Amino acid sequence: MIFQCVVAMGRDGQKGPIWIQIIALLCSCGASAAQLSFSVPEEVDKGTVVGNLAKDLQISVDELLKRDLRIVSGNSKRFFDVDLRAGTLFVCDRIDREELCPHTAKCSLNIEAILSNPMLLHRIEVQITDINDNAPSFRQKEMTLNISESSSTGERYLLPIANDADTGNNAVKSYKLSANEYFSLDVQSSGQHSESAELVLQKSLDREKKSVIHLTFTAFDGGKPPRSGTLKITVQVMDVNDNTPIFSQSLYKAQVPENALFQTSILTVSATDLDEGINSEIVYSFIERGNFNPKALFSINPDTGEITVIGKIDYEENAAYDIRIQAKDKGTPSRSVHGKLLVEVIDVNDNAPEILITSLMSPVREDAEVGTVVALVTVTDKDGGNNGLTDATVVGPVPFKLKLNYKNYYSLIVDGPLDRESILCYNVTIIATDEGSPPLSSTNILTVDISDVNDNAPLFSEPVRNVFVKENSAVGSTVSCITASDPDTAENAKIRYSLLDDLSKNIPITSIVNINSETGDIISLQ
Template sequence: MQQGNIFRMRIYFLFYISHIWSVAAQIVYSVTEESSPGTTVGNLAKDLHLDVQELETRSFQISGPNTRYFEVNAKTGILLVKDRIDREELCSRNVKCSLEVEAIVNSPLNIYRFEVKILDINDHAPAFRIPGIVLNVSESAFTGERFALPKAIDADVGSYSVKGYKLSQSEHFTLDVQNGGEATMSAEMALQKALDREKQPVIKLTLTAVDGGKPPKTGTLHITVNVQDVNDNIPIFDKPLYKATVLENTPHGATVISVHAQDLDEGPNGEILYSFINQDNDIDVNTFSIDPVTGEITVNGELDHEKSSAVEIRVQAKDKGASSRASHCKVLVEITDVNDNPPEISVTSLVNVVREDAPLDTMVGLITVRDNDSNKNGVVQVRIVYSVPFKIKNTYKNHYSLVVDGTLDRERASEYNVTITASDEGVPSLSSTIVVTVHVSDVNDNAPHFKEPVINIFVKENSPVGAAIYTMTADDPDVDKNAKITFSVNDNHKNNLIGSVININSETGDIVSLQSFNYEELKTFQFKVQATDSGVPPYYRNVRMMSSKHNLYMLTLL
């Protein structure tokens, strides 16, 4: 028995080491978006060091919310593309785009996590949100005056995003591209030669956005310049860039920042009106408003740090002259996080039942916890609320496993309701709670038990043959076949006396006489009755029976 326990402990130790390795060894594959179904992603069985011959018998499969895009060949262990993958649909314009997938094998149960990076292809051309713009430019505009142009949007990222702009040839205008990185690239048109409305009242131009593909894809915007007459000075902002910070729970109407410009002209030509330049109807800009007279920018909608952590607003200052002049500045509003999202707990996998003899660290279920907040507001602590023989282990990033952490006894508790709470580190802290029910299955760990240590049975002589003289009963706290008891006579007498005197029904426990007893010939005899359960291996208990000195037979159970 001791050697068997040592063997089982070694097996459990090897299983534990294998589980730790599977969690730590993160596998990363790469596949380009729009790959055809059936495209090979990688040899999952080989990379996980699994025996291909055992994949089907161990029910090798992948799981998780991203299995709609991938499938695994259970015979070869090859991971394949299952469905069309659109990187832009999955990850929008995030530079990093990867899908987490889980591989599961049984006997023993093990879970492997891996990532599949989705590589971008140049399947989108740059595009402007509007087909064209109209600019009203005074013929007295100074050389060097600049005009903001709409930005092109390209759903692709990285090298396939917008890399530059080109302006059709013009003797009056040149293009200035301000490149502070992919997210802040913008184009401005600068006046390089004075306009003359009488010679050319309308100028038609084309702005072309070019991405980094080979060959590159392009998108165009039509620019119509209406040359207008005389208003000599343009409004000038105090600075070209304003910066402000605002909490995401700032109420409507709260002031964010004020901008200011001045115009040296007099009368209507020097009176300024402020407005947003939002030619492409950016919804983030619409969450703010500006007072047209004072230039005060206030909150006008719901701010959400998780959707947009910063908003760039272009503000125009335009005078009231008959041929109005305008200039613009940039306002960068940073939206800081508040703790407004509780952690989200989801059970991704749960074992139906766990054996009551399950060793420590046996995996019961897998749990994923997410918090959309950032910084400490998104740092989550996961714990079990009440005292149960289970614990939570952090396996990878926001993934946790529920494992056995104590002795299970089905006879004391056949199921446990495990209450799991996830709390973030925000102030005040937000939390979520779920209850996971774990069922405990029976093992044959109890022997049958007779209710009384000694039982006396008296039988009259000359009683009829075949009469039931006593019914044996025994209890077993196990269930099902582990608690099903059979009775038998354990006869060690060489003359087989007991077998000729009594018999016992193995199912009911009825002891039946096989002869009519004669007190003068046989006053006493003893035998053993054995109660055995049907477990594997079975447990049993013996009792010994003997007679009295009277003309009544007494069977004593010990």
């Protein structure tokens, strides 16, 4: 069932409609009789109605009150409660989506409504929708750029990007630079987490005419109405360190194996400066961008440009790192250039294959045909490349083998005759090995029981038994006992005895003696 209701009070205390969509999914499953799903924006006022529990659960308000409806939350903080007189679920504390679910697109709170007499539990999922309650912000409110008056038009200066705790359309969407005659703004985006903003010099600077330029760099989100955050940029026009360092490459590429030891050297970046003396001495550093701080994993020698490992590198967490580096001279004012470094993480075979057994058909009939499926087997490996390629096989002399269905999906099938009377069950060992160097492997042992079929005839303890009967033996006396055995089990092993008449004689044997069908006792009848 889908309901919609209007909440009359907004976040700022002013009256305005807030539409809340309610989806109620009712099912019967023992003590958990129903599941409800509601949606409410974050930051709504305390007392905001989320949904009508009495209506959605089809229970009267009086019954809710009698059965002491209670709201139970798994969180240490309680966000919702129930108005037993109205039968409604309402907000009882401030809900901040960014605090509950930082950096995630979906946010929900799971609570339970419990009724007594009889006890009945209803699961409730409340989707917390994002509102544009956070403005974009920069880590610093102000920054200063020292730019030489001899800088050439077209030169670029990397700007910090803004962060916004909101998600989706409410996140940062655009940037704007205040109107001026010297600089333009170039914003480039090549996907999530790879956005950059640069000041581009459009007109030559002249310190004697204008020594300080004030700019405002504004970030806008996509909310309606949009919110914004600003960064005040002060450009100090400096005199005559007129050569900017130049990296030897526009893009550096390096490879590092995962789990590399600390202080492992990756590569050395190099920049040159055509100036002389202190104006040509260069200091290297990383540029922090967004939420990724290269200093957590790597170190760059400020004098030599050598980059080394100082943190744990894990291919399974991140296969590559896009890093910005800076070369800055020691002139007054200093000049700097930024470059790109792409570090590719080489996978190391540090994860053994994992074997998952599903749909085990046990026991297996002893007359099962070759090719009968006994179990489904899946092999996975978290590593990449050849390190993630696996092969699986059955170990030892057992009448089973693995059949490859598709990639890492196998069927364990019967590969030979089964005889329960010889072997009641098999411990089948499956080994999976990857193609890493050195290879890693893992094993999984599953027990396959063999069930009986009636494939064995009873056997007498003796092929011929001579029985001598005394004359005048009492009628009903036991003159002998015949025994037989059957290697099968249960019903297949139960034996019944009977006599066969010898047609070559005139007197039927059954007129002289009889045999107990269950015990095999031969009884005299004359």
